[in-house]
Amino acid sequence: MLHYTMRRILAMIPVLFIVSVIVFMIVHLTPGNPAFLILGEDSSPEAVEQLEQQLGLDQPKVIQYFDWLKNIFIGDLGQSIYSEESVTQIISERIGPTFSLMIISILLTLIIAIPIAIFIVWKRNTFLDPLFLSGSLLGTSIPEFWLALLLVLGFGVSIPIFPVAGYIPLTDGFLSWIHHLLLPSIVLAAVEVGLIARMLRDSMLESVNQDYTKTARGKGVKERKVLMKHVFSNALIPTTTVVGVTIAGLLGGTVIIETIFTIPGIGQLLIDSIHRRDYPVIQGVILFIAFIYVLINLLVDLLYAFLDPRIRYD
Template sequence: MLVVSIIVFLLIHLTPGNPAFIILGEDASPEAIVQLEDQLGLNEPLYIQFFDWLKQVTTGDLGTSVYSAQPVKELIFANFGPTFSLMVLSLLFILIISIPTAILIVSLRKTILDPLFTNASLLGVSVPEFWLAILLVLAFGVTFRIFPVAGYMPLAEGFGPWLYHLLLPSFVLALVEIGIIARMLRDSMLDSVNQDYTKTARAKGLRERDVLMKHVFANALIPTTTVLGATVAGLLGGTVIIETLFTIPGIGQLLIDSIHRRDYPVIQGVVLFIAAIYVFVNFVVDLLYAFLDPSIRYD
């Protein structure tokens, strides 16, 4: 997180653009711009600005937006609800589709479905999210008008409207990850399907379905969980594109708006928040290893 904070701080401060100029507008006088830069501390050397901000962060203060004068922490939590809803629904799509698909393909591994699945998963991983989102919006939002093409309804307004507005964007966000998880689980299961312990289970009279679920699938969970953990954290980054395309007021949209406004504290706070979630999710995945594999123990 420290490395992320340094890189992001340097990138946004070394990129051309002046928050004071954007806030005051094109008609502002040079004197007014210089005065606002002094108020915002933008005239200080970069290393002083960075360490001042870092001292704030260590106390839990992510700073104040130079655009709205609101605390960055409040802005993040106010916009995290739509992003969290989008992530949860996308994760459900990933689990519901990828796991049964991988198990089915492994059970039919000697048929033509296996190479078809391999090609389809590679195609799904290769398609850019923004391009796929535009195609689905044109198909299901403009041509057939099944789903709304923009907007968000909070869960407090009702489960139906909330789900209706999030189905299309969450499916787009999940589609690329579905191919990755299904392919990873399928490959891991194929590595175990002809091992000695599975042959022994079959020799004892265990049905093929039970062999796949009790032995092969269970042993394939650890590498798949590793990829799934990275996927869950990666969904948060993917919401930046999806929220922009579907006009969802989450932290992804907040980040894009802050970049346009050159709102340095909000950009730094949002990226650091995303990095913190990424670290936390990977920590939880590490703990899950001991649950999935009894041979793993942490001292």
């Protein structure tokens, strides 16, 4: 297990390197001059050129990239062009709202998706099964921004139950914290519930008529216990893969949701930085998201060995 873990950690390095190259090229080849945006439309070409020299934007792109890459290896993602703060510090200040939103969203998803999938497998030969398939397809097809605006209009304006903007830290009170995050979390969870429930249902159906389940029924074990003890446990590995991808994908989903609900997280930071052409922050945020994505995939692979003792990586 240790050797496999070390190999996977080393394999993350080329992945992050490729991501860094792509991100740098996209950011620096996009039209727009940060120096011009900082100084304004009335700025003179001489002032813009002088600011470009101060920011290092007059250097060749190759030199700019390797300077940035060199700093990454010592844990320095650079400084924001606008605030002159450390990019690492800026990201650390925005992690809390984003991770809070992700945690609540994935908990809501699992609390809803797992019981639904088990119930549908239990009632697999009834009209509920095709109804579930239609509902799961509809749920995964709904655009997040449209559902978010619909819920804001319904439960933030027409029936003002939830706040539609802002964020309250957990340190200021659990109820206030979850009250502000529940509505955007429902939006993120609604899109993922159908996918995870469908995957779990399909995986359970593959095991429901296997020989070991027939043997358990032949011994007089009740159907409910067969589903929970034998079928559900064997369906965890493929479902865990989908859950891992979902958790990683939530980082991308929060970009839209945080903007709509004005949550000061990583997603809104990325959007604001793109508008300002704040190159170091854009590069740092995307690289951080890529790192979290590959890290979650690694943790999911390692989790397989705990879910199924037959799996041995060494």
